[in-house]
Amino acid sequence: MNRAPSLSLDPYLFHISPEETGLRIDKILSGRFPHFSRSYFQYLLASGFVLLNGEPVKKRASPLPTDEIEVYFEITPELTITPEPMAFHILFEDEHFLAINKPPGLVVHPAPGHWSGTFVNGLLAHCKTLSTCDDPLRPGIVHRLDKETSGVLLAAKTREAHQKASDLFASRQMEKMYLAICCGRPTNGTINAPIGRHPVHRKEMTVRTDGKEAVSHVQVIAFNHETSLVLI
Secondary structure, three states, X not given: OOOOOOOEOOOEEEOOOHHHOOOOHHHHHHHHOOXXXXXXXXXXXXXXXXXXXXXXXXXXOOOOOOOOEEEOOEOOOOOOOOOOOOOOOEEEEOOOEEEEEEOOOOOOOOEOOEOOOOHHHHHHHHHOOOOOOXXXXXXXXXXXXXXXXXXXXXXXXXXXXXXXXXHHHHOOOOOOOOEEXXXXXXXXXXXXXXXXXXXXXXXXXXXXXXXXXXXXXXXXXXXXXXXXEEEO
């Protein structure tokens, strides 16, 4: 890229569909993300924030289905979050924090393809004002759970609480525990392997030497002939 966005979302990666073959990249982006104006994508393209196979691409380019497109959405005033009333199963709440039992299928914060119906949309309707800690698309968010993962989700109401909780997660002083069902019967033990983005399949993560430290302790709780319930 020509320069890195000062504030940006995680990169969005995709391959075009057969129906998009032959279209210009600016029209493909406008069609896929109608929440944004065409001028916004023209700005991203001109700034080098849209990559085709790892290289900045011009707006007149027509990608092939085999090409990988990588988009860095820069945060601008055009990106706004709408408060949406939502029923939460609240486990704990005071003037500093809110903890809910997140159901599977709920996206935590807005991102390309999910601009409404997220936990953050409901959180803004519930709390009115929240700390952003310089990330306007993730107010109150101190950690994330994947869309299909259920469990306790913690949100911060004040900037001080947000910063302290974020620091605890970043320094790994906050312990996270998961229940998972897996194939076969793994042995109890510890998995210590750095994880980073897959070099080819960019939407996936893989073990790599230059990845982030990742330590998981695995304990088998129950099993049958084909699957196991494990505590991680």
